[in-house]
Amino acid sequence: MKNKPVHFHPRFPLLIVLMLLFGAAGSPAALLEVEQVIWGMDCAPCAYGMQRGLEKLPGVEKVTVSLNRGNATLMLARGNKLSLSAIRRVVNEGGFTSKEATVLVEGTLHAGGGHLRLRTEGADYALTPPAADPVAWNKLRQTETGAKLTIRGRLPADSANEITVEDVAP
Secondary structure (H helix, E strand, C coil): CCCCCCCCCCCHHHHHHHHHHHCCCCCCCCEEEEEEEEECCCCHHHHHHHHHHHHCCCCEEEEEEECCCCEEEEEECCCCCCCHHHHHHHHHHCCCEEEEEEEEEEEEEEEECCEEEEECCCCEEEEECCCCCCHHHHHHHCCCCCCEEEEEEEECCCCCCEEEEEEEEC
């Protein structure tokens, strides 16, 4: 049996190049900013070592570690695939304890089984209402599923995928 030659449209290679440069439609959504509480840092060399370790993670654009506040703030590149678990792993391997984190994450809203979820290319977050201020939650509940959103919220120390919603932006 003889194989037939495959013919591509002349612009096919250009399409591939553009997709590689700019990402496919619906570019990956992800963590944009993380403020991770860190327990156990008690000296400037500790904070410096933590900063250097976090800067090595892929997708990190800027890291600020505050010894006084006991946290690290990471600014991440759009389209990164970094997970909160990876950040916490660096903190814990550095000899410290990662506690709660505040995140700014971009993704797509989904609903199922009476629960709202935010999906990114690298993670699927369960969304929970805040105890005190229901404004953001009500805004979220009025948003269509499938909508792209940016959510600011808190994740407890024992979870890397359950966000208590604080703010919502389209």
